[in-house]
Amino acid sequence: MDQHGQATVTIVANQSGTAGNLSSPADTELVSAPMGINSRAIIQTLAGGTEAETNASLLARLLDIIRRPPAGGNKYDYRRWALEVPGVTNAFVYPLRRGLGTVDIAITSADGLPSADIIKAVQDHIDDVRPVTAKSSLVLAPALRPVNFVIEVVLDGITLEAASQEITNVITDAAGRLAPGEPLIRSQIEMRISLIPGIRDRRIIAPVENVIALVDRNHLEWLRVGRITVRLFS
Known part of the structure; x- marks a missing residue:
């Protein structure tokens, strides 16, 4: 709680899907506000909600593996690693954008921007599976x-x-x-x-x-x- 009596908290939707995503601030009211807390609140943004993967999307990922089998860390591997993380709907790889030895991966979620949690999850996953000799990989939102x-x-x-x-x-x-x-x-x-x-x-x-x-x-x-x-x- 700051000096103005306001606080910022993290919230999570209780249902999966894109319906809970919010790109701009909106007023809301807490159903059961704690004693002494004003029930009025402002939701800043909500991102990262995606629908369940369709059969067509799953088939596309399978065909991608068949057509471009793992190759020790080429750009197709980085894209596939990013898509393995829940919440990522597409990934775009940019080798050498920041110089030699760098690989940047831009990710999107539900055709929009991913949340900070999804970006971190993808970064952690890629850091875990990428070649140890890779100099620098960066996951970001465009x-x-x-x-x-x-x-x-x-x-x-x-x-x-x-x-x-x-x-x-x-x-x-x-x-x-x-x-x-x-x-x-x-x-x-x-x-x-x-x-x-x-x-x-x-x-x-x-x-x-x-x-x-x-x-x-x-x-x-x-x-x-x-x-x-x-x-x-x-």
Whole structure:
């Protein structure tokens, strides 16, 4: 308890799954607050909740082992080791990002950022199984970088509301396929929007060019969708 009578505590969801994840602060109220404690509280963030692994996901991991059998610590081994930890839904390996002898592993959880506990669990697991000669391995969460879109369209037989939803789906799907560090190619978004029935013409106002994620020894950006604005040609 600090001088203002406030305290920060760690909480855990009582049910597994993504429903308990929370990306922004939210007000809540304790059901049975201890005597002398105000029942009002603020939940800062909750992360790391994932759904049970599907048969398709399990099969994909099995096929990955068959296609790329253990090889004494190559980049595919590091990815497989990370995926062995509960709560990790994907992993991306970046050899030599911080120099010779280094291997960095960016992990995601439920298509979002992992919790600090998951990052530590993956780091501990990799430190336990990696080759003893490996100089330095670092498990981290990528830094989210939102990309805002402004799209102008000419419509034919479709409402602006329907076009906006279709365009949002297209952009979200395209950006959702990007790995941390990968660029967003503007022309690919344009092509996919052009294929939407009812859109006769389109123009991307923003971004004005390809969006390049910053990747160096201190940064690893992950491009995500920000605000999407769709309007008629002006």
